[in-house]
Amino acid sequence: MREITYSEAIREAMIQAMNKDEDVFILGEDIGIYGGAFGVTNGMIEIFGPERVRNTPISEAAISGAAVGAALTGMKPILEIQFSDFIMIALDNIVNQAAKTRYMFGGKGKVPLVIRLPGGSGAGFAAQHSQSLEAWMAHVPGLKVVQPSNAYDAKGLMRAALNDDNTVLFYEHKLLYQTKCRVPEEEYEVPLGVADIKKTGKDITIVATGVMVNRALEAAEILQKEHIDVEIIDPRTLVPLDIDTILKSVEKTSRVLVVYEAVKRGGYGAEIVSQIVENDTFGYLDAPISRLGGIETPMPYNPTLEKAAVPQVNNIVEECRKLMNY
Incomplete structure (x- = not known):
């Protein structure tokens, strides 16, 4: 099977949906000839023209209103917010x-809207362009929140999001855009609300989101050399959350580390911890649940400080060692 990048996978999913359904269109700032801030819509205006790949003014209030209105009247818009912070x-x-x-409106009105949100740190965009605010959106009833960690999941989750009658917030990490994996050419769905076990293990469950899934996988290779066998769960969607897959893993390993990039205080990882604690699975734990998130600071511009502000591979390794020694 061919390998393509995360950004190519998202673009392919959008192109396939637009070829299949004339009601699907894209709008956003600089998404036409420029191809979007991160190049995800490159070439799409040449395929579909400016009516279906619509460059917009720099006004998130205006373009989000247009997208909601279009969805209410039967269209299926994909709105690109240039940076998720906006x-x-x-x-x-x-x-x-x-x-x-x-x-x-008792189900009579629906808003089938996908909002694409490039987020996260690591690209040197500083405090106003590097945040991870997905926990804000997960708090709101009526919204679905997606956070793919690789190209395969990104394509399948985009297809599922476009088939959903609800508004779906689709968080794309900037550092993942050029990462590659095997992705089928044909259309397929990764269902919303189904987690994935990225690696099986018996000693510790790591629940990681977004770019932290890749860092957890790197940490697992280091820990394997120390005879620590890690299981890695990627929720893939925060809302709906597949808590059952997480709980089954916790019952097996008896130790849990939750890793996410957002500021630790109030981050979505706290919701995952709470659901574990509130469940009977809590009785299986042999150590307190560990939660690893970003430090409480606006994101620095300096690359060394930016890296220090969010969990890295070495931080995950160290937390796992602590859990095993508890």
Whole structure:
């Protein structure tokens, strides 16, 4: 099977959906000739033209309102927010309109909208362009939140998001865009709400999200040499969350480390920890649950400080060692 990048996988999923359904279109800042801030929509305007690949003004409030309105009238928009941080300017349309319309109108109104959100640190974009705010969105009833960690999942989850009648927030980590893995050419879905076991193991369960899945896999190779066998669970979607897969893993390993890039305080990892603690699985634990997140600081511009602000492979290794020695 061929290998393609994360960004190519997302683009392929969008092209296949647009070829299949004329109601699907893309809008966002610089997504046309420029191909988007991270090149994900490269070449799409040549395929579909400016009516379906629509360059917009630099106004997240305006373009999110247009996307919600289009979805309400039967279209299936894909909205690219240039940096996920800018979602704050669009929150009223997303949180008070897109998330609530279906409930408030008894299912008669629906908002089948996918919002693409390049997020995370590591690319030197500093404090206003490098945040991980997915926990904010996971808090809102009516929104679904997706966070793929590789190209295969990105293509399949995008297809599933486009087939959903709800608003789906699709978080794409900037550092993952050029990573590659095997991806089928044909269309396929990765269902929302189904976690994936990226590596099986018996000693520690690591639940990791986004780019932290790859770092956890690197850490697992180091720990294997120390005879520590790690199991790695990638939720893939935060809402809905496949807690059952996580709980089964915890019952097997009896130790848990939750790793995410966002600031540790109030991050989505706290929700995962809470659901484990509130379940009967808590009785299987042989050590307290460990939670590894970003430090409480705006993201630094300096590359050394930026790296120090979020969990790295060595931090994951050290936390696992502590868990084994508890």
